[in-house]
Amino acid sequence: MKVAASLAVLFGLVQLATSSPARYPVGPRKNAAVEGYGQQTSAYTAPSAFPTSIFASYYNAPESMTAEPRPVVTDVARTSVFPDILANPTVLPPGPSPSEAVYPVPTGAATPDVADQVRAELTNTFSSSAANCTKCTDALKTAQKLAQQAPEQIPGMLVELCKKYNYKSAATCEATYAPQVLGSVYAQVLSYANFSEGSTDAQYICNIVVGSSTSSCTLPAPRELDEGFLDDWFRGQRIPPTEYNRNVGEPTKNNNDLRVLHMSDIHVDPRFFVGGEAACTNGRCCRADAYNSTLSSGKFTQGMLPKANISEVSTYWGNFKCDTPWSLVMALLEAVTPLNGGEEVDMTIHTGDMVVHDLAQYVSQDLVKYTHQSLYDSIRKMLGKGPVFNAIGNHDSAPSDFASQGALPDGRSDQLSWDWDNLARLWESEGWFNHKEAEQARKHYAGYSVTPRKGLRIVAINTDFWYKNNVFNMIHTQNPDYSGSLRFLTDELLRAEKRNERVWIVGHVLTGWDGSNPLDNPTNLFYQIVDRFAPHVIAHIFFGHTHEDQFNLFYANNATSVAADKAKAVSFMAPSVTPGNNVNPALRIMHVNATTYEVMDYHQFYTQVPTFPQLPSSQHGPVFEYLYSARDAYGNFTASNANSSHPTPGGVWPANAPLNATFWAKLTEEMHATPELVQQFTVFQGRNSPKSPKCTDDKCVQAKICYMQSGSAPLGKKCTQGYGSVQS
DSSP: HHHHHHHHHHHHHHHTSSSOOOOOOOOOOGGGGGGTTTOOOOOOOOOSSSOOOSSBBSOOOOOTTOOOOOOEETTTTTTOOGEEEEEEEETTOOOOOOGOOOOOOOOOOTTTTHHHHHHHHHHHHSSSSHHHHHHHHHHHHHHHHHHHHOGGGGGHHHHHHHHHTTTSHHHHHHTTTSSIIIIIHHHHHHHHHHTTTTTOOHHIIIIIIIIIGGGTTTTOOOOOOOOOHHHHHHHOOSSSSOOOOOSSSOTTOOOEEEEEEEEBBBBOOOOTTTSSSSSSSSOOOOOBTOOOOOTSSSOOSSOOOGGOOOSBBBTTTOOEEEEEEOHHHHHHHHHHHHHHHOOOOOOOEEOOOOOOOOOOGGOHHHHHHHHHHHHHHHHHHHTSSSSSEEEETTTTTSSOOOOTTOTTTTGGGGGTTHHHHHHHHHHTTTTTOOHHHHHHHHHHHTTTEEEEEEEEEEEEOGGGBBBTGGGGGSSSSOOOOSSSSSHHHHHHHHHHHHHHHHHEEEEESOSHHHTBBBOHHHHHHHHHHHHHTTTTTTEEEESSSSSSOOEEEEEEGGGGOOOOOOOEEEEEOOSSOOOOTTTEEEEEOOOOOOOOOEEEEEEEEEGGGGGGGHHHHHOOOOEEEEEEEEEHOOOOOOGGGGGOOSSSSSOOOOOOOOOOHHHHHHHHHHHHHHHHHHHHHHHHHHTTTOOOOOOSHHHHHHHHHHHHHHHHHHHHTTTTOOOOOOOO
């Protein structure tokens, strides 16, 4: 967008935001029957000043749009403040402490010179003429000898091999595979994995962890969940009841819908450096040590690069290639109540990932605790009395992506319990959980089952147990629930069914879309669980992770038919707060029926990153503007209605009908008949980002519709690949 055009749009929005509250704008596919869902403001202009009262003190005095604030945050566990080095952009953080390294227990006494023997065997394996896949699996079996006899030597061996075969730079090899970073974790996986005949652990490690150089190592077919398995899984209760009352809640005092905020992937960067390189070619951008190799050699001490050596300046409010600065986080939280017509939302769902994307060597337990503490404190103060229900994201641990299963031997299942314990402590201290509920979160890897309102149960689970980047998932790969999380979910759903409750399932990593993020076996089991309990018990499913506005459908009988009348559930992937990788920050306010707990509509708001450079001269903060209503944008099915298995009168979705799975399934039918709807969806996917690629050719259109209809990894992988994301 040109600067002049950008300013014109910005000033127009400012004028709109400061006028009296307005009804939502009328979209091109307006459904007139949507009237009556409440008065809300269509835009909000954040102030330029940082809300300093949120924190009691700061390591630096917050100045107007020149430097990000560094709040002083007290750790509730230790009643001491976190050190400034965690957030000071001019000093590299210390990273994980050596004490954070956790090794497997040796299985016996090490044989003499075992490291030299393993080194020689690996050299012979890598120099052989065998296929890459064979080399990889043979190398794993060899390395396992060292991991089981002398596990503390694994990090050094990994560093040595990394350097020898130029897998990364020498410095990166040493930093990445240090014992307290990834080295000791890989020692555990090598020790505990099963590399015997018939096991699939080696295939998973070679395909997912080692990567593209072993592309001949394909993943095995998903495990078949036969009738006997499913009968046992559902404890002999595989057949749902024929009658079920969905009107289980109590109407609000004014008979209005509940207002529920859904936000995700905040990824606050406490070391965001204003005036630095925002389009870097090293590590994380918008940092004091960030540089673009076309203009700088990178050989400099941390500090301000000369302007001539910066390709894009990092601005106070954020940039497309960077995670979220504190200023943007606070502006978005400030916007919620005004955008909800001046009323606090009734509750909030946050679907994970508060911690910054960073190199593994800079992510420590203290960084995770500091981020969670500061953000939860801010959310409680900014959003008011409504409870907040959080899911743990893959970046909400140290190391990132990792969650250790309770079934690991030698007590190694407890190595990340500091994380679950800290989250439980925080949620209780913020007043969102009572002590019993907090104890439950400690027991289930930050998962829980709570009832915030009559008839509504929220069940959160740790979805790292189906995330492909969690290396602990490379152990017992044929077991779809080695962690026990899906057992916990299923039992909670069985109890909810007996109590006649509606359930929202909350997690972070999606189960399907294009199949590139989750693993096959656990998401295949999750799909069968949804088929069993939807739509009567499961009202909705909420995820995040992708940073994009997406949805997934779940159909009866593993999607053997994708007709609208076979749709059973929908999962919503909320767009991100972080603009990282070229999307505009967003928040979503859902209108939820207070008795059925079904979403009646949601309203998407966003702010345009291209306007941020001009904000200092305008003396105000980001403008959060209205993007779309799901009902308005998608509720017209006239092109496909005649051929649908679930026709609606006049082809328009009824005003009193929820946006349930049938609604979204009919949307996919309409997209087949009206392909331009897929391009409109794509615009919303990146929140009107100028960086988003278009989706207008038939190959892209059909691929995206297929993703929408794929609620598990095996189904998503059947779709044409390459069109899943609008990020770059």
